[in-house]
Amino acid sequence: MxxxxxxxxxxxxxxxxxxxxxxxxxxxxxxxxxxxxxxxxxxxxxxLSLQWYGKFASNSQLIDALSNSLIVGVCAVVIASTISVGLAYYMKTGARAGRSYVEFVIFLPFVLPAIITGISLLIAFRQVGIERSLITVTAGHVVLILAVIYRMVTIRLDALENSQIEASLDLGANSWETFVHVVFPQLRSALLTSSLLAFALSFDETLVTFFLVGGETTLPMRLWAMMRTGFTPEINALVSVVLCVTLLFAALAAMSLRESIERKS
The missing domain is CATH 1.20.5 (Single alpha-helices involved in coiled-coils or other helix-helix interfaces)
Known part of the structure; x- marks a missing residue:
């Protein structure tokens, strides 16, 4: 050199x-x-001690906010994943005439400023008489993360050869059996990776949540409210726990993706 x-x-x-x-x-x-x-x-x-972890565990407001964020994130990811896989599989095997329109509807809320998406959803819920709650927050998060999961699932499905699906159908399997035994195994790594990314986006979403949250608050909203009076040291314990769990899930996702690549090679 x-x-x-x-x-x-x-x-x-x-x-x-x-x-x-x-x-x-x-x-x-x-x-x-x-x-x-x-x-x-x-x-x-x-x-040097674990006292702040103990105080964090006994802080009911932080625990409730963390629990709400986890519930909203998991529910949003499950709903968005189900919708994404269903739409992507239909576009792969069914009519493709409306694909551009469907993708426009899915991607638009993701590329719009979050404040526009939040206000639009708030007005829509008010028009139909739905009060703000964790349900409306979950719906708003589904709208935001749907594009992430749908895009990654679509990319993986586009790489899947139609001959594999056709061969399964020719051998007597119905559409559901073909999806379960042929399509879904090849979607698992992409679905896992996109779900983890979508959950991270949902977990720290603040602006859309601000317009849709009701009496029960999420963790980002609780932390935002605490900024007015200042953070207590137990917040450091909370951040440490969330960071370690996040790194653990990221490592598991990386290992799963690596194993999937090795099996294909």
Whole structure:
């Protein structure tokens, strides 16, 4: 390796290190502060303990908000996944005449500013007499994340050869059996990856939730309300728990995707 190449590689490593430090140092600091207290603007290592995790576990408002976010996220992902797979499979095997219109309807709320989507959904629910609640929040999240799941499922289905579906039907399988035994196994990795991404988008969605939430609040809305009075150290414990769980799911998704690629190769 020549001297200019070594200098280039070294600079790239330096830039990469700085970039990763800027991205992940705040998260590392939050995790550290969930165990160690701060006194006179300095870390108080004598205060090293799990007390803030205990206080977080006993904070009913934060636990309820976290539970609501999890419920909304899971329900939104399940509903959006079902709709996405059904529509994508129909477009793959059925009439394609309305595909452009369907995709326009699905992708439009995702590309519009969130404030426009939120206000539009609020007006629509008011017109039909539906009060704001976690149900309306879930519906709003479904509208937002539908495009993500549908796009990834469609890409995977477009890569599936029609001959496989036709062969299954010719051998006597009905449409449902063909979907379960031929199509769905090839969709699982894409569906898992898109579902995790969609859940992450739903979990931290704030603006659309602001217009649709009722008496029960989600975690982002609770944290936004707490900004007025300041965060307590137990928020560090909350963020640490959410971050660790997120990294765990991301690792599981990466392993699942890797196994799927290895099986195909």
């Amino acid at each position: 020549s001297l200019p190449e070594r200098i280039t590689v070294t600079l790239l490593w330096i830039i990469g290190t700085i970039t990763f430090a800027v991205l992940y140092a705040p998260a590392a600091i939050v995790i550290l502060l969930s165990f160690v207290g701060v006194k006179d603007r300095k870390l108080d290592w004598s205060d």
